[in-house]
Amino acid sequence: MEPFVLAVTGASAQPIAERALELLLTKGKTVDLILSKGAIEVWNSEIGIKIPVHPDKQENFWRERFGVNSGTLKCHKWNDNSSRLASGSYRTKGMIIVPCTMGTIGKISSGISANLIERCADVHLKEKRPLIIAPRETPWNLVHLNNIKLLMQSGATIVPLIPAWYTQPQTINDLIDFLILKLFESFNESIVDAKRWEGPIYG
Ligand SMILES: Cc1cc2nc3c(=O)[nH]c(=O)nc-3n(C[C@H](O)[C@H](O)[C@H](O)COP(=O)(O)O)c2cc1C
Numbered sequence: 001m002e003p004f005v006l007a008v009t010g011a012s013a014q015p016i017a018e019r020a021l022e023l024l025l026t027k028g029k030t031v032d033l034i035l036s037k038g039a040i041e042v043w044n045s046e047i048g049i050k051i052p053v054h055p056d057k058q059e060n061f062w063r064e065r066f067g068v069n070s071g072t073l074k075c076h077k078w079n080d081n082s083s084r085l086a087s088g089s090y091r092t093k094g095m096i097i098v099p100c101t102m103g104t105i106g107k108i109s110s111g112i113s114a115n116l117i118e119r120c121a122d123v124h125l126k127e128k129r130p131l132i133i134a135p136r137e138t139p140w141n142l143v144h145l146n147n148i149k150l151l152m153q154s155g156a157t158i159v160p161l162i163p164a165w166y167t168q169p170q171t172i173n174d175l176i177d178f179l180i181l182k183l184f185e186s187f188n189e190s191i192v193d194a195k196r197w198e199g200p201i202y203g
Pocket residue numbers: 008009010011012036037038039041042045046100101102103104136137
């Protein structure tokens with residue numbers, strides 16, 4: 001089974017990345033996971049937990065946190081540019097970067113493959129494989145907008161982390177699951193049972 005590459009950078013909204021990983025593993029998918037150094041720092045700020053950097057320890061951390069044995073998980077260190085993910089010859093279903101900082105967006109759009117996330121995104125663009133980028137920043141400046149435009153022109157799909165209210169969400173988890181539905185839409189993979197727009201609901 002070809003893997004999903006899930007990359008997490010140091011933008012606010014780490015619970016969305018966590019939920020995506022939990023759902024992928026629960027559904028028995030194969031996942032290559034890369035957390036940037038910034039993601040590990042923001043996790044500590046937002047959730048108050050230090051995620052282990054070492055790939056084996058990190059795999060155990062996620063397994064224990066979710067209590068899920070299904071799926072296949074391989075963690076990669078952000079600066080391991082000798083990883084299989086750095087090469088186009090390693091086949092994948094595609095890559096999702098959630099949440100994605102404006103810093104990482106800027107580096108991918110400039111072709112600066114300084115870390116494994118940037119290199120892997122560059123590989124997905126050159127191999128014309130799905131690259132889904134979920135920016136988390138507000139407001140945007142013109143540099144952000146121009147970088148995003150160039151990434152779209154280069155083949156990336158941009159899925160801003162903007163929730164919808166038409167599904168009448170009751171909890172933050174409802175909002176998160178709706179965003180995950182949108183993130184995976186272009187894979188034709190249903191990993192989450194979130195509500196879709198099915199016409200107006202009259203009370
Ligand atoms: C608590 C916290 C929240 C942050 N939130 C964002 C954000 O939402 N969007 C963003 O572009 N940068 C955000 N940053 C800044 C990035 O983490 C920083 O630019 C970092 O160098 C990005 O590196 P990375 O893209 O390799 O993870 C945040 C930083 C901290 C400490």
